[in-house]
Amino acid sequence: MKKVFIYFFAFVFLCFILPALFTKRYVPVSVNQITVEEVKVDDNNEVKVDDNNIEGSKPIEASRKIKLLHKETQEVEEVDLEEYLCHVVSAEMPADYEEEALKAQAIVARTYTIYKSNNRKHENADICDDSACCQAWISKENRLARWEESKRQTNWEKIEKCVQATRGKIVTYQNQPINAFFHSNSGGTTEIPVNVWGGTNFPYLQVVETAGEEGYAQYSSEVNLTQSELLNKLKEKYSDIQINFTNADDIKILEYTDSGRVKTIKFGNHQLSGVESRTIFGLRSTNFEVKSENGIINFKVKGYGHGVGMSQTGANTMAKEGKNCEEIIHHFYANVEINSI
Numbered sequence: 001m002k003k004v005f006i007y008f009f010a011f012v013f014l015c016f017i018l019p020a021l022f023t024k025r026y027v028p029v030s031v032n033q034i035t036v037e038e039v040k041v042d043d044n045n046e047v048k049v050d051d052n053n054i055e056g057s058k059p060i061e062a063s064r065k066i067k068l069l070h071k072e073t074q075e076v077e078e079v080d081l082e083e084y085l086c087h088v089v090s091a092e093m094p095a096d097y098e099e100e101a102l103k104a105q106a107i108v109a110r111t112y113t114i115y116k117s118n119n120r121k122h123e124n125a126d127i128c129d130d131s132a133c134c135q136a137w138i139s140k141e142n143r144l145a146r147w148e149e150s151k152r153q154t155n156w157e158k159i160e161k162c163v164q165a166t167r168g169k170i171v172t173y174q175n176q177p178i179n180a181f182f183h184s185n186s187g188g189t190t191e192i193p194v195n196v197w198g199g200t201n202f203p204y205l206q207v208v209e210t211a212g213e214e215g216y217a218q219y220s221s222e223v224n225l226t227q228s229e230l231l232n233k234l235k236e237k238y239s240d241i242q243i244n245f246t247n248a249d250d251i252k253i254l255e256y257t258d259s260g261r262v263k264t265i266k267f268g269n270h271q272l273s274g275v276e277s278r279t280i281f282g283l284r285s286t287n288f289e290v291k292s293e294n295g296i297i298n299f300k301v302k303g304y305g306h307g308v309g310m311s312q313t314g315a316n317t318m319a320k321e322g323k324n325c326e327e328i329i330h331h332f333y334a335n336v337e338i339n340s341i
Ligand SMILES: [Zn+2]
Pocket: 121, 122, 127, 128, 129, 130, 133, 134, 135
């Protein structure tokens, strides 16, 4: 009887248990189990699994498209956002800046692009390639031509790497992309937008101090004008301008902004804003001192640009100190978050 049981169990073991041990169980895979990196959305919003996930340098994956207006030719080109950003970052920031500064620039430029796309200035385009209007852009051909030949490949690859490392990341305030202004050198302190363009302020754009700005060529500059040069420049806008150069009070700064920039300045019978003076005399910023001596009017200028938002040289200094791109962004923009599009 015992033998019968042993034969029975051996039979059960051989026929059922053993095959089960060597057979893989079938587990249905749900779509949610695919990781985010493996999934991308193509132009038709179809989700597909990335089958190109091989090691080595990957080309920039397709992302959302934007309409770019080339100001000179008035041609509107549809471009891939991430690809477009390589052209912007390489036009806006020197390639020899630290990687974390370039990454911060990529995030800020992406944010600015999305903001502009949501608040269109141009009828048929999201953004244009003019830095005075929207955001600088340079063709790869022109960009490479301006770099030393030995650095062309490595510079472009560095820019691509920094853009890709921040792929899809933008700066938000209350879940909305911010108006991410940036400039070259703050002169030590940034400015609020109302002092530059009037209108309203943005809660995330505050006056922020940045160390290390003086270490860059953009920090200090001078403009010297003879009395008649100064008068001629002013006459273009104020035909009745009269200045008594023997009176020390005839050229005088009357008011400063909280960041220490010139708010109002007197030229004889007229009062001008600092911003207006910057344009008229071609000053690098509104952070200046003025002195009239021996027939020469001397403007000593600190910083370069409007001074609102992120300072690029400030970002580079922070990166050199070991700060990462997110820390840099949080320094220049108050109470913001960094999210993916
Ligand atoms: Zn524009």
